[in-house]
Amino acid sequence: MIAPHAIQEVKEAARVEEVVGEFVALKRKGSRYLGLCPFHNEKTPSFNVTPNLGIYKCFGCGEAGDSITFLTKHEHLSYVEALKWLAKRYNIDLPEEEQTPEQEIAQSERESLSVIQQWAMNWSVEQLWETDEGKRIGLSYFRERGFSDATIKEFQLGYVPEQGNAFAYAAQANGFNAELLAKAGWIKRRESDGSPWDFFQGRVTFPIHGLSGSPIGFGARTLKSDKKLPKYFNSPESLLYIKSKSLYGIYQAKKSIVQHELCYLVEGYTDVISLHQAGITNVVASSGTSLTEDQVRLIKRYAATVCILYDGDAAGMKASLRGIDLILKEGLNVKVVTFPEGEDPDSYAKSHSSSEVTAHLTEHAQDFLVFKAELLMADSGNDPVKKAAAIHEIVESVALVPDLVLRALYVKQCSTLLQINEQALISEMNKVLRRQYKKKLGGDFVPEEHLAPDLSAPQPIVEDLGTAPQERDLLRMLLSYGHERIMVKFQDEEGNAEEEETSVAELMFELLALDDILFDEPLFREIYIDYRHKSNLGETIDAARYVGHEQENWRAMAIDLLTEKHDLSPNWKARHKIHVKRESEALRDALEEAVDILKERRVDRMIRDKQEDLKTADELNVIATLQEIIKMTEAKKKLAKKTGRVVVG
Numbered sequence: 001m002i003a004p005h006a007i008q009e010v011k012e013a014a015r016v017e018e019v020v021g022e023f024v025a026l027k028r029k030g031s032r033y034l035g036l037c038p039f040h041n042e043k044t045p046s047f048n049v050t051p052n053l054g055i056y057k058c059f060g061c062g063e064a065g066d067s068i069t070f071l072t073k074h075e076h077l078s079y080v081e082a083l084k085w086l087a088k089r090y091n092i093d094l095p096e097e098e099q100t101p102e103q104e105i106a107q108s109e110r111e112s113l114s115v116i117q118q119w120a121m122n123w124s125v126e127q128l129w130e131t132d133e134g135k136r137i138g139l140s141y142f143r144e145r146g147f148s149d150a151t152i153k154e155f156q157l158g159y160v161p162e163q164g165n166a167f168a169y170a171a172q173a174n175g176f177n178a179e180l181l182a183k184a185g186w187i188k189r190r191e192s193d194g195s196p197w198d199f200f201q202g203r204v205t206f207p208i209h210g211l212s213g214s215p216i217g218f219g220a221r222t223l224k225s226d227k228k229l230p231k232y233f234n235s236p237e238s239l240l241y242i243k244s245k246s247l248y249g250i251y252q253a254k255k256s257i258v259q260h261e262l263c264y265l266v267e268g269y270t271d272v273i274s275l276h277q278a279g280i281t282n283v284v285a286s287s288g289t290s291l292t293e294d295q296v297r298l299i300k301r302y303a304a305t306v307c308i309l310y311d312g313d314a315a316g317m318k319a320s321l322r323g324i325d326l327i328l329k330e331g332l333n334v335k336v337v338t339f340p341e342g343e344d345p346d347s348y349a350k351s352h353s354s355s356e357v358t359a360h361l362t363e364h365a366q367d368f369l370v371f372k373a374e375l376l377m378a379d380s381g382n383d384p385v386k387k388a389a390a391i392h393e394i395v396e397s398v399a400l401v402p403d404l405v406l407r408a409l410y411v412k413q414c415s416t417l418l419q420i421n422e423q424a425l426i427s428e429m430n431k432v433l434r435r436q437y438k439k440k441l442g443g444d445f446v447p448e449e450h451l452a453p454d455l456s457a458p459q460p461i462v463e464d465l466g467t468a469p470q471e472r473d474l475l476r477m478l479l480s481y482g483h484e485r486i487m488v489k490f491q492d493e494e495g496n497a498e499e500e501e502t503s504v505a506e507l508m509f510e511l512l513a514l515d516d517i518l519f520d521e522p523l524f525r526e527i528y529i530d531y532r533h534k535s536n537l538g539e540t541i542d543a544a545r546y547v548g549h550e551q552e553n554w555r556a557m558a559i560d561l562l563t564e565k566h567d568l569s570p571n572w573k574a575r576h577k578i579h580v581k582r583e584s585e586a587l588r589d590a591l592e593e594a595v596d597i598l599k600e601r602r603v604d605r606m607i608r609d610k611q612e613d614l615k616t617a618d619e620l621n622v623i624a625t626l627q628e629i630i631k632m633t634e635a636k637k638k639l640a641k642k643t644g645r646v647v648v649g
Helices: 004-013 016-021 067-074 079-089 101-130 132-144 149-154 166-173 178-183 250-260 269-277 293-300 314-319 321-329 345-351 354-363 368-380 384-399 404-418 422-441 468-481 504-513 522-536 552-562 583-616 619-643
Strands: 027-029 032-035 047-050 055-058 158-160 187-189 196-198 203-209 215-222 232-234 263-266 283-285 305-310 333-338 485-491 497-503
Touching (some): 016 047, 016 067, 055 552, 067 079, 101 178, 132 158, 166 196, 178 187, 250 283, 263 269, 269 283, 293 321, 321 368, 333 368, 345 354, 368 384, 368 404, 384 404, 384 422, 404 422, 485 583, 497 504, 504 583
Antiparallel strands (some): 027 032
């Protein structure tokens, strides 16, 4: 683990305009830099870099962060990899904290396994290209499969000789430990005499690369026709290789996935390679295993849409429906493409041109709902029991969609596809949602916001009386100017006018505390309370604390609040002789006005609540409630007068 002081040194040294400027052409504009966003296609620059805050933000696609965030997203590095990149860039040593003996052993083993896998890959590649056996058997096999030499080299495919211990002897001759070679999955030991033999003997190899491009594991295919032999062997799990968290082809595909905002998902190694060769480079495989949550989350880092490619085998498609549900659960969009019967992505890519493959993927992409409905309903025929079961399974999938709006749209689509009353589908889905909620959290109560709205009930139109915009504005002022010093007027005990110096933050705390006001929005409230707590402890807080915060949602919110889309043109003063008063020049007045507007909004909401109470109040409480409403209305008028608003009624 990298020492915290070293991380801080890197953050302080890494100037955001310098780091971003290595990848994006930036032009100075006032206090900011402007360029074309590297995260989406645009012709007009909307990508802003703000050096004094150490942040960037694109007003086109919303991407934002600091130097480290930029590297993790643009170069697809992990947090630690980004730190190391910056440390190298600014010639900073990255000392690591003291580790426990167990941690040191694990770290040492992980590094040793990485060295072994790199050497093993290089050795197997050499065997493929430089030996007679490798060229005669391994290389000819890949070429027969339609792989070009360039593709074979790009994926670093290799070969292990038929001789049972060629690798074992070569590896040990190069000083590698036999125990670690076994953990890496390259050798086994005979029970009879303990002698080593090559696990991948007589097989072609498919390196599984990690995100950094280093091999972490291998798949190996036999070239023999013996049906008793497993067609594929895979590396065992280790500290380096965890099958459920790995995707074949992710290293080669990640940039293309980001560019296309789409990830194609296939089953096997050759599917990935053939599609890649056909120009479909944003493709990965689950490596012959059932799709896992960790694999879906890995895809989610790069794209919000997954397109699953199925062969024409109906039984295989049904078995893979669980994968769709996993993807939906993670909040990703799901498309499905099927191939003609007897074809799979590998064979189709080989027998068709690149343009034909691309056209097929584009033209035959179906929404998951249409695909699943057609697949399941085709089996049900006219059997009402089977049809009901199919409908229930489809509703189960729709209920997994976390986005309420998208879920509602799917319900409507489902109603049309299945010719089922929409309200009936909603009732069924709410049963599923209640069951899911109970299973997850326990108890029988389910918050209404987790359920689909009951269409049979009247839907009232209620004005939004939330205070989020006002709270957002106050939080922006707190992060932007909280540390600024201002003069505040007050009267002493004898009624004499006095002035004292305070900070914007302290004045805000005081003004809000007068009426015991806390923010309603959870995220705003968390940041506000944290700022107040740190300030009360005597710490000097600035925006950098939140811009570089470890909590992603805090960091994103801070960047969003602090980034201004437009700069004030100097022409107003220089050319037109007009001085436009900035917020920073009148902080006290701006803050007091913002607090008053928030209070006014709160009073609005309280009046609305009391008006609702009137509808059900008995005779004794009507007069008291009306008196409260009158008092609140007068308070609202006073606040409105201060803020320059007009109150009618």
